Amino acid sequence: MASTVAAYKEKMKEMSMLSLICSCFYSQPHPNSIYQYGDMEVKPINKRASGQSFEVILKAPADLSPDRPQPLASPPKKKDLSLDELQKRLEAAEDRRKYQEAQVLKQLAEKREHEREVLHKALQENNNFSKIAEEKLTYKMEVSKENREAYLSALKLRLREKEMHAAEVRRNKELQAELSG
Structure with a gap:
C-alpha cells in the first residue's frame, strides 16, 4: 500500500504541468481519451457536472528497477536478550x-x-x-x-x-x- 501511494505521488510529479493547466481551461475532457504515464493510466470520467473527475489506475510494477521505489524492508529483528x-x-x-x-x-x-x-x-x-x-x-x-x-x-x-x-x-x-x- 505504501509503495503504491509513493508510486502515485511520484507519477503525479512527472505529469506535465502543461497537461494540468490545459485541463483547467477545457472543462470537458476529450471523449475516450486515456493518458498513460509508465505504469499509471488516467481516464477521465464524465459523471460530475461540477468539474472534472479522473480515474487513476496503477499497474503492478513489472520489475524492481533502481528508479522505482523499493518496498520497505522489514526492521531488523531484535536479538534475544539474556536474563542478566x-x-x-x-x-x-x-x-x-x-x-x-x-x-x-x-x-x-x-x-x-x-x-x-x-x-x-x-x-x-x-x-x-x-x-x-x-x-x-x-x-x-x-x-x-x-x-x-x-x-x-x-x-x-x-x-x-x-x-x-x-x-x-x-x-x-x-x-x-x-x-x-
Whole structure:
C-alpha cells in the first residue's frame, strides 16, 4: 500500500504541468481519451457536472528497477536478550522511576513551602490592615468626640452671650422705664 501511494505521488510529479493547466481551461475532457504515464493510466470520467473527475489506475510494477521505489524492508529483528541484560534494564528503569519520583516529591515540597510563605505573608498583611483600620477608627472616634465637645462648648458660649445680651436688654428696658416713668 505504501509503495503504491509513493508510486502515485511520484507519477503525479512527472505529469506535465502543461497537461494540468490545459485541463483547467477545457472543462470537458476529450471523449475516450486515456493518458498513460509508465505504469499509471488516467481516464477521465464524465459523471460530475461540477468539474472534472479522473480515474487513476496503477499497474503492478513489472520489475524492481533502481528508479522505482523499493518496498520497505522489514526492521531488523531484535536479538534475544539474556536474563542478566533484562535484569540490568529493569534495575535501570527502577532507578529512573525512583529518581523521577524523588524529583516530583522535591517539587511538591518546594511548592508547599512557597504556599506557606505566601499564606504567612497574606496573614501579616491582613493583620497590618486590621491594625491600621483600627487605628483610623480610633482616631476618627477621638476626633469626633473632640469635635462634639468643641461644638457643645461653642453652643454654651453662644448661649451665655445671648443670656448676657438678654440681661443687658432687660436692664436697658428697666432703666428706660424708670427714666420715663
